[in-house]
Every structure is written in structure tokens, then in C-alpha cells.
Amino acid sequence: MRLALAEAEAAPATRDVPVGAVVVNGDGVVIASRRNERELLGDPTAHAELLALRTAAEAYGDWRLTDCTLVVTLEPCIMCAGAILAARIQTVVFGAWDEKAGAAGSLYDVLRDRRLNHRVEVIPGVEADAAARLLVEFFDDPLRRH
Numbered sequence: 001m002r003l004a005l006a007e008a009e010a011a012p013a014t015r016d017v018p019v020g021a022v023v024v025n026g027d028g029v030v031i032a033s034r035r036n037e038r039e040l041l042g043d044p045t046a047h048a049e050l051l052a053l054r055t056a057a058e059a060y061g062d063w064r065l066t067d068c069t070l071v072v073t074l075e076p077c078i079m080c081a082g083a084i085l086a087a088r089i090q091t092v093v094f095g096a097w098d099e100k101a102g103a104a105g106s107l108y109d110v111l112r113d114r115r116l117n118h119r120v121e122v123i124p125g126v127e128a129d130a131a132a133r134l135l136v137e138f139f140d141d142p143l144r145r146h
Helices: 002-014 048-060 078-086 128-140
Strands: 020-024 030-035 069-074 091-096 121-123
Touching: 002 020, 002 030, 002 048, 002 069, 002 128, 020 048, 030 048, 048 069, 048 078, 069 128, 091 128
Parallel strands: 069 091, 091 121
Antiparallel strands: 020 030, 020 069
16 A cells, blocks of 8 residues: 555646555565556546556456456546456455545445456555545645646
């Protein structure tokens, strides 16, 4: 989570919301580390989780990340939850809850929905205060607010 938080801390330099994500393989090796880049890339899908999944799949040489864990500073949204399921991620660890758009237990629980073909172990609240603090500071700064 510390690496994901470091990624999140770097995001505001490009006016991006401070969210960071890391993919760790089954051996505990970090294979991807990314942050939000929607503003930087002008891409609405450039969430930290999606970018990390893309980077991990490239590094892995396979889109199936079945023995991997995704660590992210903010609860994934519906779009990211769909990508997590598609990549067959085993576990998601996240920091702050997202009561407005979360899809891992707060607003929705897509990752553990028994109607879907894959379910993910979800470990919430890891370094939640640190992750939430980055978001609050970002949105409280009138120069960064959108």
C-alpha cells in the first residue's frame, strides 16, 4: 500500500485525482505501479487500476492475472471492478471507501457478486486514513478543483 500511496501522491502534479494502484504477483513481486492519468492523457478510462492492469498484463505476457493482487488507494469504481473481474485478479486490497462510486462493497459489491463468473477476495480499509487524507487535501485545494 505504501507504493500505491506514493503513486497517488504524484498524481496531483498532472492535476489528476490522487489514486495509486499496484499489482503484485503470487510471489510478492510488484509487476505494475500506476496512478490516475485521466487529466494527463485526456482519457476518461485512465484510472490507476486500469493502467496498472494493462501494465501488469504486458509484463506478465497474459491478460489472465489469476494469482495477482491489486492494491489501490481508493475503492474501485464500477468500470475498474469490471476490468478486475475480466483480468481474473485474485485479491483486491484498497484504502479509502468511495461512498459515491465504489463497487467493492460500499455503493455496489460487483467484485463479490455471486451471479458473476469470477469473485474476488476484497480487503478494505488498509491505510484508509492516509488515502482519504490525500483525496481531501486534493479536493480542498481551490487550484486543483475541477
